[in-house]
Amino acid sequence: MVGADICGFGGNTTETLCARWATLGAFYPFSRNHAEIGAIQQEFYIWPTVADAAKTAYGARYRLLDYIYTHLHRQSATGLPMLNPLFFHYPEDENTFAIEHQFFFGDDILVSPVTEENSTGVSIYLPNEVFYDFWTHEEIQGTGSFINLTDIPFTSIPLHIRGGSIVPLRASSANTTTELRKQDFVLIVATNATNQAIGSLYLDEGDRIVQDATSEINFTYDNGKFVMTGSFGYATDVVIQNITVLGCSSSGNASKVGGMVVTGPISLNEAYSHTF
Numbered sequence: 001m002v003g004a005d006i007c008g009f010g011g012n013t014t015e016t017l018c019a020r021w022a023t024l025g026a027f028y029p030f031s032r033n034h035a036e037i038g039a040i041q042q043e044f045y046i047w048p049t050v051a052d053a054a055k056t057a058y059g060a061r062y063r064l065l066d067y068i069y070t071h072l073h074r075q076s077a078t079g080l081p082m083l084n085p086l087f088f089h090y091p092e093d094e095n096t097f098a099i100e101h102q103f104f105f106g107d108d109i110l111v112s113p114v115t116e117e118n119s120t121g122v123s124i125y126l127p128n129e130v131f132y133d134f135w136t137h138e139e140i141q142g143t144g145s146f147i148n149l150t151d152i153p154f155t156s157i158p159l160h161i162r163g164g165s166i167v168p169l170r171a172s173s174a175n176t177t178t179e180l181r182k183q184d185f186v187l188i189v190a191t192n193a194t195n196q197a198i199g200s201l202y203l204d205e206g207d208r209i210v211q212d213a214t215s216e217i218n219f220t221y222d223n224g225k226f227v228m229t230g231s232f233g234y235a236t237d238v239v240i241q242n243i244t245v246l247g248c249s250s251s252g253n254a255s256k257v258g259g260m261v262v263t264g265p266i267s268l269n270e271a272y273s274h275t276f
Contacts, residue, residue, distance in 0.1 A: 001072075002083075003028030007042040009035055016118055016154055018042055019053040023157035024113040026057035027105045029068070029083055053155040059173040060134070060159070062180055064109075067168055070202040071106040082106055089162075090127045095144060099125055108165035108190070108199070109134065112149070112158040121150040122158065130163030132190045132246050137259065139247050163247065164192035166199025166219040171241045181206060184241040185268070189221045191247040197221040203234045203268065215268065221245065226262070228272040239265035245276060 006025035007018040013035070022044055025031050035042050044054040061068075071082035081088075084104040086096035102112045102124060110131065112124040126142030133140065140160065149158055161167055167188045174180040189197050203215040217230040226243060245260040260276050 001029045003030035003032065005034040006031065007033055007035065010039075011036075012040045013042045015047040015049055018044075018047065019050045019154040020114055020157075022050055022054040023057040023155070024111070024115075026054070026061040027109075027111045027157075027159075029072075031061070049154050056155055057157060062173040063169040063171075064105075064167075065177065065180060066170065066185070066201060066203070067106055067109075070168075070200055073202040074200075086110075086125065086127065093127055093144060095125060096127065104162075108162045108167055110160040110162060112160070114152055114157070120152050120154075121148060122152065123148050124158060126160070130190075130192055130247060131160040132163065134159035134161055137188075137244075137246050161188065161190040161246075163190050164197050165190050166197045166221060168199065168201045168219075177206065182238070184239050184265070186241050187219065187243040189219075189226065189243060189245040191221065191245065195223045195247075200230075201268075203236065205234070217268065224276045226274045226276070228266075230271075232269050232271075236268050239267055241265065243274070 003025065007013040007021045033042060033044060044050050068082065074080055075082050086099050086102060086104065089104060089107070090096045101115055102110060105111050112122060114120070114122045123146045125146050126140065128144040129142045131140045131142055132138065135156070152158065167190065168185050169188065170180055170183040171186045172183050174183060191197050199219040201217045201219070203217070204211040204213070213233040213235070215230065215232050215234040217228060217232070220227045241264050243262045262274050262276065266272055
């Protein structure tokens with residue numbers, strides 16, 4: 001549960017540095033803008049570029065808060081960290097051992113920040129696996145090599161969903177966690193090379209230290225069949241609004257063009273299955 005002071009604690013930041021740091025800092029487990037006494041003001045709203053960057057990145061962070069919460073629950077129960085270097089997931093790939101600036105946010109979202117001053121490009125490593133652009137859902141086949149990304153706006157950050165994962169997000173962001181908990185969910189099913197994916201979602205009341213009821217929900221997708229199982233102790237009126245399957249056609253075969261959708265509402269209080 002860590003994170004550097006965003007935009008930098010010591011000395012004065014700049015607009016472009018603060019914008020890049022805002023997009024990165026949204027994916028720290030602990031995320032706050034903070035500076036030393038005597039430094040210039042660096043609140044996100046001061047510069048238009050930084051404000052836009054923060055809106056984009058923190059909008060994504062809030063939509064992913066339940067994904068984060070699920071990983072933090074697992075971390076408290078098992079010790080498996082929610083923030084991981086690439087070698088944690090690819091211990092057989094020696095190319096990942098020295099990579100310092102990319103990391104996995106949870107198990108399934110690869111964060112690849114731009115860290116060079118005023119740069120609009122970055123070289124990122126993609127292991128030999130299918131990935132999907134978080135923002136566009138474009139499918140990218142990793143080959144265990146570096147690729148160059150260019151023309152990255154100061155208001156954005158490269159994020160990729162790892163193939164083989166099912167990511168729960170709120171359908172919309174919100175300004176507070178109280179309002180966020182009123183938003184329905186969407187599921188992104190990012191299939192791997194064998195047209196499969198797994199994911200999970202932990203739900204509880206959200207405020208109490210000791211919970212009266214919890215749900216620990218598991219999602220699986222296998223060649224066209226989606227299944228939701230688990231324990232459903234926490235009753236909620238929030239539902240799954242829709243499920244989107246990336247990288248797969250209606251016949252269940254891998255495809256470069258994904259986007260099969262099943263529309264809800266789907267209850268989070270009981271098991272469910274659907275065949276695409």
